[in-house]
Amino acid sequence: xxxxxxxxxxxxxxxxxxxxxxxxxxxxxxxxxxxxxxxxxxxxxxxxxxxxxxxxxxxxxxxxxxxxxxxxxxxxxxxxxxxxxxxxxxxxxxxxxxxxxxxxxxxxxxxxxxxxxxxxxxxxxxxxxxxxxxxxxxxxxxxxxxxxxxxxxxxxxxxxxxxxxxxxxxxxxxxxxxxxxxxxxxxxxxxxxxxxxxxxxxxxxxxxxxxxxxxxxxxxxxxxxxxxxxxxxxxxxxxxxxxxxxxxxxxxxxxxxxxxxxxxxxxxxxxxxxxxxxxxxxxxxxxxxxxxxxxxxxxxxxxxxxxxxxxxxxxxxxxxxxxxxxxxxxxxxxxxxxxxxxxxxxxxxxxxxxxxxxxxxxxxxxxxxxxxxxxxxxxxxxxxxxxxxxxxxxxxxxxxxxxxxxxxxxxxxxxxxxxxxxxxxxxxxxxxxxxxxxxxxxxxxxxxxxxxxxxxxxxxxxxxxxxxxxxxxxxxxxxxxxxxxxxxxxxxxxxxxxxxxxxxxxxxxxxxxxxxxxxxxxxxxxxxxxxxxxxxxxxxxxxxxxxxxxxxxxxxxxxxxxxxxxxxxxxxxxxxxxxxxxxxxxxxxxxxxxxxxxxxxxxxxxxxxxxxxxxxxxxxxxxxxxxxxxxxxxxxxxxxxxxxxxxxxxxxx
Numbered sequence: 001x002x003x004x005x006x007x008x009x010x011x012x013x014x015x016x017x018x019x020x021x022x023x024x025x026x027x028x029x030x031x032x033x034x035x036x037x038x039x040x041x042x043x044x045x046x047x048x049x050x051x052x053x054x055x056x057x058x059x060x061x062x063x064x065x066x067x068x069x070x071x072x073x074x075x076x077x078x079x080x081x082x083x084x085x086x087x088x089x090x091x092x093x094x095x096x097x098x099x100x101x102x103x104x105x106x107x108x109x110x111x112x113x114x115x116x117x118x119x120x121x122x123x124x125x126x127x128x129x130x131x132x133x134x135x136x137x138x139x140x141x142x143x144x145x146x147x148x149x150x151x152x153x154x155x156x157x158x159x160x161x162x163x164x165x166x167x168x169x170x171x172x173x174x175x176x177x178x179x180x181x182x183x184x185x186x187x188x189x190x191x192x193x194x195x196x197x198x199x200x201x202x203x204x205x206x207x208x209x210x211x212x213x214x215x216x217x218x219x220x221x222x223x224x225x226x227x228x229x230x231x232x233x234x235x236x237x238x239x240x241x242x243x244x245x246x247x248x249x250x251x252x253x254x255x256x257x258x259x260x261x262x263x264x265x266x267x268x269x270x271x272x273x274x275x276x277x278x279x280x281x282x283x284x285x286x287x288x289x290x291x292x293x294x295x296x297x298x299x300x301x302x303x304x305x306x307x308x309x310x311x312x313x314x315x316x317x318x319x320x321x322x323x324x325x326x327x328x329x330x331x332x333x334x335x336x337x338x339x340x341x342x343x344x345x346x347x348x349x350x351x352x353x354x355x356x357x358x359x360x361x362x363x364x365x366x367x368x369x370x371x372x373x374x375x376x377x378x379x380x381x382x383x384x385x386x387x388x389x390x391x392x393x394x395x396x397x398x399x400x401x402x403x404x405x406x407x408x409x410x411x412x413x414x415x416x417x418x419x420x421x422x423x424x425x426x427x428x429x430x431x432x433x434x435x436x437x438x439x440x441x442x443x444x445x446x447x448x449x450x451x452x453x454x455x456x457x458x459x460x461x462x463x464x465x466x467x468x469x470x471x472x473x474x475x476x477x478x479x480x481x482x483x484x485x486x487x488x489x490x491x492x493x494x495x496x497x498x499x500x501x502x503x504x505x506x507x508x509x510x511x512x513x514x515x516x517x518x519x520x521x522x523x524x525x526x527x528x529x530x531x532x533x534x535x536x537x538x539x540x541x542x543x544x545x546x547x548x549x550x551x552x553x554x555x556x557x558x559x560x561x562x563x564x565x566x567x568x569x570x571x572x573x574x575x576x577x578x579x580x581x582x583x584x585x586x587x588x589x590x591x592x593x594x595x596x597x598x599x600x601x602x603x604x605x606x607x608x609x610x611x612x613x614x615x616x617x618x619x620x621x622x623x624x625x626x627x628x629x630x631x632x633x634x635x636x637x638x639x640x641x642x643x644x645x646x647x648x649x650x651x652x653x
Contacts, residue, residue, distance in 0.1 A: 030234055030276040035318055036268040036305075043312045045265065051257035053190075055308045058393045061191050064130055070396060075128045077384040082125020082134050085118045090144040095166060101154040102165045105476030112153055112177055115144060116184065123188055123389050135195055139203055142188060142196075146210045151181035155476065159225060174219045176238060179245030180388065182215040186249035187389040211253055219246050220263050229273025236447040237286055237294035239274035243267050244297040247304055248390060264308075271301060275320060282323025283420025285446040287344020288331050295324040296354045303357065316361040325358045327417070329370045329410035331424070334432035334462025335377055339424065341440050341455070343448035343471045346464070346625040349378050351387075353395045356402060372407035414519040423517045425524040427551045432462035435555050435650075439547050441512030441528040444504060451484065451491040451504040453512050454530035454545045458555055458650065463595040465650075466495050466576050469630060472619040488622075493632065495577055496530070497545075497559065501570030502538035510534070514544070524549040531561075539565040554651040563642045572637040574608070574648070576601075582612055582631045590633065600653045607646050608635040 059066035067075075097111045119141040126134040145151065150167035156175035162168040189207050196203040219242075223230040227238035247267045254260040275298075284291045302321070305313040315321050328350060331339040336347035356371025381403055385395035411432055414425030421441035427434030439456040450471075458466040469488050471478070477486060484506050487493050491504035504510060512528040519525075527546040534540055542562040549555050559574060580592040580599075590601040590610060603610070611634040617626045635648065 030273070031280075033276050033320065034272045035275055035315055035320065036272045039313055039315050040265060040268055043309060045309070045313065046261050048309045048312045049261055049264065050308050050310065051260060053252075055251075055310075056190075057307070058390070058397065061127060061130070061195065067127055067130060070128065071381065071399070073382070074384045074396070074399075078121075078124040078128040080125075081121045081384075082129075085122050085125075085137055086134070088118050088137060088140075090115060090118070090140055093148060098154045098157070098166050101157075101476055107153060107155045107474060107476075109153065115141070116181060119145075119188065120184060120389055120392075123184075123191065124384070124392055127191070127393075132195070135192070135199070138188065138192060139196065139199060142185070142203060142207050145181065145185060146206050150178070151214060152177035155474070155479070172214045172218045174215055174225060174242060174246075176241055178215050179242045182211060182249045183245040184389050185211055186252040187393075190252045191389075208253060211249065216246065216250055216253065216263075220250075220266060228270045229277070230270065234277030234447075235274045237290050237297075240271060240295075240297040240301060241293045243271050243274075244301045244304075247301050251304065251308060264305075267301070268305075271298065274298070278320060278324065279417070279419035280320060280323070281417040281419045282320060282325070282327045283417035283422050284324075284327055285342060285420050285422075285442065286448045287340050287342045288328055288338040288350070289340070289345040289348040290343070290448065291328050292348065292350055292354075295328060296351055296358070298324065299354055299358045299361070303361070316363075322362045322364070325362050325367055326364065328355060329367050330412050330415040331422070331438065332370070332410050333436050333438070333457075333459050334411070335374060335409060337459065337462060337464065339422070339438040339457060340468050340470055341422065341438075341452060342446060342450055346467070346470050349374055351391075352378060352380060352402070353391075353398055356398070356405070366408075366410050366412075369406050369408040370410035372402055372405040373409045375402045376407050414524050416517045416519070418517075421512060421515055421528075423524075423526045425519060425549060427549070434552060435460055435549055436462070437524075437547060437549055437555060439526040439528075441515040441530075443508055443511035444506045444533060445508045445510075449506065450489045450494065451506055451510075451533070452494045452496065453491075453504060453510065453533035454528050455491075455494040455496050456526075456547055456557075457495070460594065460597050460599060463597065464579055464625075465592065465594055465597075465599060466578055467626075467630070468495075469493060469577060470622060470625060473621040491533075492575060493577060495575065497543060497572065497574045498634075499534055499538040499540045499543065499561075499572050500563070500565075500567040501572075502534050504530075504533040505535050521551070523551055537567075539563050539567060554649055556650070557648045558645065559647070560645040561640075561643070563640070566640065566642065572640050573611075574635045574637075574646070576633045576635070576648075578631050578633070579626050579628060580631070582633060584610065584612070598653070599650055602649045602651070603635060604646060607638065607644075609638055610635055 093111055097108050100106045100108050122134045122138045122141060126138060149169050152175040157164055157167060159173035160168045160171045189204060193204045227235050227242055229235040229239060250263045284294055302315060336349055338348055340346045352371050352375035355374055356368050359367025359371055381399050385392045411430050413429035416423045424438035426436040436459045437456055442453055444451050444453055457468050471488050483489055492498055510533045512530055513532055515528040517526050525548045527544060529542055529544045531540045531543045541564055544560045546558040578592060580594040583591045585591050588602055588605045592599045613632045614629060616629045617623050
């Protein structure tokens, strides 16, 4: 990481604090922290690890008191859902389902998820009812997966050496899909092995054999899956996602104590690679919805380690582990809206149970109360918990605790992640009323990157005003060399300038510089020179974008720029993206009608002129957030000159 200056100036012990940070963005380089390996040595993991299943605290199939004491509505919901699959005809995943990805780019995720939904529903129905009525169909589901060539998703077949398109039965590989299925099958084995054996001993024998052959053995015999981190680089959310599933499954399935210890140690070494590549500030550059697969599943693994060592393996006092947890609630706008840079979704509920437990583990009341708040928002206790089998069981065990726990939304006054270069704040601590903004510096090769260096979002009363559109449903193009042909990935469809006709360019070299952040009781200011996010052809020497939130009053976007040339036949504009209804009541004023609010933007008619462009949203994923379409306001610079400045002021009028 580049050198930087971080000053915290105490103006008055009772009045205000000023936070200042100034540096240049750079790709975060791994640091050899090895937190988990060090902890394993410190506690003497081989000696303290529980080697049998006595660490398991969740109820089994025969714990009828637990299952029969569940809220009646939840029991009925699980049983009713399982009844839908009593005559389910387990479909084959056809060769053409896999091939569709290389033919049209369609990932066919629904093909793989349908059978998973059936198995989980049947398992939960049988656990809830306990009469054996769903057992045959559970066996059919188990046998179906045993017969299936591969449990992963077609988009991830690049792991194998054989040509892309169809899974190679001779080279089982482990991707996200394999991990998810393995987790569910391992829980199914643990919960119903005795019942399977009463029907036929080959059922559980075959299931265990296939779990090891298709997932656990290839994972532990190989070090070349990129997400493991053993070949260098900075792993993304795949690392904790797969590792959590593998750790859970191995703990449930392995009976040899020495092998179990060796496998757990390998997983810890792999998760260390993820942590070594994480910024000290705990910021998730993939966004809060991906935190659910990154920080959240990191927590799940650490919680498991604590359980299987009787509490001795505990790293929740580590600053990095604490910061990874705190990130999630700091970027909350007004749930379910969260800052959604990169491929993150505009709304997310996180996982209330994990947010609550993570907060408890790091002794952060703001976080665990926020977890309770999210649970209330999702009406926990009124409906049966969803997710994988183990997740559902654990959340059922927490229903009563979360019902009685204190709840409060996390609405921090301001925040700054200096390495991730994400910042923001709101009018008033503890209130979603008024303005909230989030902004970023960074560079254009972050995980799930969009070309968005210097972009921002602005919300009012917790509702969207200037937005990050997000991303369309994933296809083959999304993670290919054609990624930046997709309109949502381009800087022109973010709240950013187009300079001499040029948009930002993807790559490590295209970054923010001289990023700064200040916050006090009166205002918040974020600033970054984003000139280096553009190609030389943009002829821009300096373009400093500054956002200022005058708490309780207004929000200002200021541009200060210096060009080396004005390229003939091109234009320069500052673009703003909104889901609001946009009208032009008079020169110098734009009116925005949003969800329950009306705001105005003033601009200098001598410097810029607006062009309004409406775009219908047709993508199924994006329509969840922007069903009425979006509008791009292009503020065209009418006479930019080689040097200049311009301001846009947002207020209530």
